[in-house]
Amino acid sequence: MSELISDTDLVSMFIHLGIDRDSAEHFRGRIEHRLLINRCSECGTYHQPPRPICPRCWSTSIVPTAVSGNGTIDLLIFLHQGPPAPGVDYTTPYPVASVGLDEQEGLRFTATIIGSPNDEIAIGERVTLDWIDRAGIPTPVFRLTGDAS
Numbered sequence: 001m002s003e004l005i006s007d008t009d010l011v012s013m014f015i016h017l018g019i020d021r022d023s024a025e026h027f028r029g030r031i032e033h034r035l036l037i038n039r040c041s042e043c044g045t046y047h048q049p050p051r052p053i054c055p056r057c058w059s060t061s062i063v064p065t066a067v068s069g070n071g072t073i074d075l076l077i078f079l080h081q082g083p084p085a086p087g088v089d090y091t092t093p094y095p096v097a098s099v100g101l102d103e104q105e106g107l108r109f110t111a112t113i114i115g116s117p118n119d120e121i122a123i124g125e126r127v128t129l130d131w132i133d134r135a136g137i138p139t140p141v142f143r144l145t146g147d148a149s
Ligand SMILES: [Zn+2]
Pocket: 040, 041, 042, 043, 044, 045, 054, 055, 056, 057, 058, 059
């Protein structure tokens, strides 16, 4: 467990993102650019969003575990409007993708896609994790790899 930042500082950094006891380690991982997904140490099942109990076997032995960040776009929307956010300009529709991570069938993490024009972003495209700074907050994003899935 990283102790680079106190719980108090962590909460104040991510408060607008709904940080809580179950997601604290996930957000702590963001500071180190590690995408941590809660995983059951009994049966090995990942789950997202973070919960205190394994949805498969009901174990409470949950360990935040770094994933590769490689996956495939499963769901995709383009926001034409939305809440004001630093670095987000809706004049170009803003992509939001739910990415199926390679670690487990049906395990998805939602983030934007950067580095490609919107007409190249599509369901089924392979992506890899990257990080950007958004108003001083380390934020996970995905980039297209250019590989077919
Ligand atoms: Zn389990």
